[in-house]
Amino acid sequence: MNKNIGTCFLCGGRVRNGICTECGMDNRKSDDSYRLNSGECDREPLTHVHVHEEEASEKKGKVKKAADSGNWKPGKSSAWGTGERPKNYGKYYHSSGKKPAAKKTGLWAVIIIAVIGVLPNIGKSVYDAYQEKRAEETLSSIKDLQDSSDSYDPYQFVNESIPEEGEYLQAELSAGYYQIGIDLPEGIYKCTRKDGTGFLNIVDSEHNVYQYESFQENDPEEISDLKMFQGAVLQISGGVVLNLETENAQASSMEEAEPNPLTEELTLEGDNSAGTDFPPGTYDVSAADNFGMLEIELPGGGESPYTVSFLLDSQRTEEYPGYSQEVRNLYLPEGTKVSAEGFEVNMVPSERSTSLDYKVYYGLW
Numbered sequence: 001m002n003k004n005i006g007t008c009f010l011c012g013g014r015v016r017n018g019i020c021t022e023c024g025m026d027n028r029k030s031d032d033s034y035r036l037n038s039g040e041c042d043r044e045p046l047t048h049v050h051v052h053e054e055e056a057s058e059k060k061g062k063v064k065k066a067a068d069s070g071n072w073k074p075g076k077s078s079a080w081g082t083g084e085r086p087k088n089y090g091k092y093y094h095s096s097g098k099k100p101a102a103k104k105t106g107l108w109a110v111i112i113i114a115v116i117g118v119l120p121n122i123g124k125s126v127y128d129a130y131q132e133k134r135a136e137e138t139l140s141s142i143k144d145l146q147d148s149s150d151s152y153d154p155y156q157f158v159n160e161s162i163p164e165e166g167e168y169l170q171a172e173l174s175a176g177y178y179q180i181g182i183d184l185p186e187g188i189y190k191c192t193r194k195d196g197t198g199f200l201n202i203v204d205s206e207h208n209v210y211q212y213e214s215f216q217e218n219d220p221e222e223i224s225d226l227k228m229f230q231g232a233v234l235q236i237s238g239g240v241v242l243n244l245e246t247e248n249a250q251a252s253s254m255e256e257a258e259p260n261p262l263t264e265e266l267t268l269e270g271d272n273s274a275g276t277d278f279p280p281g282t283y284d285v286s287a288a289d290n291f292g293m294l295e296i297e298l299p300g301g302g303e304s305p306y307t308v309s310f311l312l313d314s315q316r317t318e319e320y321p322g323y324s325q326e327v328r329n330l331y332l333p334e335g336t337k338v339s340a341e342g343f344e345v346n347m348v349p350s351e352r353s354t355s356l357d358y359k360v361y362y363g364l365w
Contacts, residue, residue: 172241191242226244233361262353268340269344269345285310299333
């Protein structure tokens, strides 16, 4: 550098006696004393090669060889680092150099599509066959039940018989409890539904008879050969009115009913208990001026009490044929709970009392 130049070669400041007045640089030294922005390559020829570049080139060559030999797998190549993307993205060759069984995969795809195509028809056929089988089983079960019902004999354990000779008797009865031999004579009866809908039960603990008959709109209007033995209890529930006829009433075997000691008529509403809120005994119960459900919970049932219910209405209507106006001879022993929620019931002492145990009376044997 020319030492006579009056400017600093470092900062361009003014030089006095070889020293820059601005940065203090000694401009009298040679260029070899200072290396600005220099590196280790300053003395190397322009065509020199760095050692680390040779190593990188060698690694790159190894990667290329590995790819060419068929050992390359996704995620292992440096091609991802250079922004390159394999031509068959998501596919690769196995180390054996063979492709996966693409043809087999395609074959399976064709098979699956074909199967899917016929599945709806197969499914429909299977479903139709299942439904047909199920319908056959249901009809068979119904027929078995009907056959069982038709073949059931409620008198199969009875060894006694009712005399064929007797008197003719006809009676019209509605909801209530009727003792055979006291309220009705022993006999073989024909029962015809006259009005309303409901049910008939015959319970006879002595002869081990329990017979249940339904009198709904679609049920038979008439049932014959109802054998009612002395001591049985005929139970009628609902709004049905039944006409009973017999040609062999055993009137001579009738027993005199015990008079009812109760004389006071009561009107109850809500929950009441026999022996606490009213005297226990036998009552004819009816709805006072409305309608509702009368529930009777008998004593001694523990956690599973025996309950009987009656739908009562002060006015009989064709719209509600299952409601009765009155339940006759309802035996309410001490401890019985009577519930009439939302309406009042009239309780009138029945003409007779009940001497039977209430479990026999209600068929709880």
